[in-house]
Amino acid sequence: MIPRRSFLAIPLALAAPARAATASFDAFLDGVRGDARRAGVSPGTIQRALSGLRPIDRVLELDRRQPEGSLSWEEYRDRIVSQTRIENGRRNYAESRSLLSAIGTRYRVDPRVIVAIWGMETNFGTNTGGFGVIEALATLAWDGRRSSYFRTELIAALKVLDGGHVAPARMKGSWAGAMGQPQFMPSNFERLAVDFDGDGRRDIWDSRADALASIGNYLARHGWRDEEPWGQAVLAPAGFEQERAETESKRPLRDWSRMGFRRQDGGPLPASEIETGLVLPRNGTTQVFLCHKNFQVIRRYNPPVNYALAVGLLSDRVA
Numbered sequence: 001m002i003p004r005r006s007f008l009a010i011p012l013a014l015a016a017p018a019r020a021a022t023a024s025f026d027a028f029l030d031g032v033r034g035d036a037r038r039a040g041v042s043p044g045t046i047q048r049a050l051s052g053l054r055p056i057d058r059v060l061e062l063d064r065r066q067p068e069g070s071l072s073w074e075e076y077r078d079r080i081v082s083q084t085r086i087e088n089g090r091r092n093y094a095e096s097r098s099l100l101s102a103i104g105t106r107y108r109v110d111p112r113v114i115v116a117i118w119g120m121e122t123n124f125g126t127n128t129g130g131f132g133v134i135e136a137l138a139t140l141a142w143d144g145r146r147s148s149y150f151r152t153e154l155i156a157a158l159k160v161l162d163g164g165h166v167a168p169a170r171m172k173g174s175w176a177g178a179m180g181q182p183q184f185m186p187s188n189f190e191r192l193a194v195d196f197d198g199d200g201r202r203d204i205w206d207s208r209a210d211a212l213a214s215i216g217n218y219l220a221r222h223g224w225r226d227e228e229p230w231g232q233a234v235l236a237p238a239g240f241e242q243e244r245a246e247t248e249s250k251r252p253l254r255d256w257s258r259m260g261f262r263r264q265d266g267g268p269l270p271a272s273e274i275e276t277g278l279v280l281p282r283n284g285t286t287q288v289f290l291c292h293k294n295f296q297v298i299r300r301y302n303p304p305v306n307y308a309l310a311v312g313l314l315s316d317r318v319a
Contacts (some may be wrong), residue, residue, distance in 0.1 A: 020271075023053055028142045032151070045162040055139045059131065062175045063140060073281030080120065080310045081317070089115055089318035092124045099209055103196065105215040108226035113214045113294075116315035117301060118181060125181040125211065129174040133157050133186070137177040153177055156186035165193075165201045172205070175244050180204030181211035182218070192218045222300040223293065228274060229313040230298060231291030235262045240288070242280055250277045251315055256290055282306050 029050050036046050071079070093100065093115050100111035115124075122128045137157055141150035157177065161168060166180075173179040177186065182204055184193060193202040196213035204211045237260025253276040257269040269290075279289040282305050289309060298308040 009023045025142050036157055039155050041158045041162045049134050053138055059136050059139045059175045073284035076306050081313045086317045089119050093319045103213045103216045106219040109216045109219045109224045112315040112319045114212055115318050116311045117215050121183040122181050131175050133171045133173045133177050136175055151185050155192050160189055222297050223299050225293050230294040231289050233264050234290050236288045247278050250275050
């Protein structure tokens with residue numbers, strides 16, 4: 001016969017951590033409410049946004065097992081800059097040609113790069129994420145691994161709601177809290193999202209004009225150089241060794257030409273003074289790039305080298 005206390009021990013042991021986690025999360029939300037009030041968020045928004053929240057286990061799972069990027073550059077390139085994505089990019093570019101022209105004129109940014117980032121981030125607005133932004137950010141801020149960063153983003157997200165830019169039910173994004181078609185973090189929304197269609201809201205979820213113009217504004221504010229290219233794949237000179245390549249120095253493009261670098265078709269590089277650096281893809285094998293200032297601006301949007309190279313290559317193909 002099993003003693004009676006054995007029946008009770010199992011559920012009590014399981015229940016204790018759950019109760020502790022709930023109490024911890026509730027105490028965390030109390031602190032967030034105070035921070036939000038001090039940041040000027042209205043009591044009504046705080047009440048509506050934070051009532052009944054619980055941590056999302058799936059968010060914690062995704063945060064703890066982010067991929068290490070084991071794909072080779074060539075595998076990543078062929079998967080990301082696929083023919084399907086190129087064709088979708090061309091179609092979306094054609095559909096929005098007048099809008100993109102207006103955005104390019106206002107922000108002095110290449111519309112092709114705007115479309116490429118749009119395609120990379122959300123497949124041209126078709127996959128903006130299914131997590132509630134407030135819930136996801138609250139989960140990550142409570143978890144503790146990067147609590148200060150995500151707490152700041154959570155307060156910024158509450159301010160976005162308080163500004164009436166999006167309905168609470170529509171405020172969806174990635175598991176990490178990146179929002180809408182451009183996948184802006186809330187703090188970037190505060191600083192860089194724009195109301196391009198003039199309706200009084202910066203709606204990066206459902207307004208294509210606001211979403212694409214916000215990408216353009218982001219690039220412009222981070223130093224985009226009008227009418228300069230991002231870079232190009234090149235042929236390295238005979239005897240070139242990637243392991244010993246100098247990737248930190250910048251020099252005029254004509255100097256790289258004198259060192260024996262050529263266009264991919266074998267032709268000479270322009271005798272240009274544009275500032276240029278050598279870029280090697282992460283996990284690459286043979287492909288080599290010469291890139292300019294605008295390549296670094298793309299990396300301000302999303303830092304991985306392979307991401308920025310894919311954006312550049314896709315932008316060359318969409319229009």
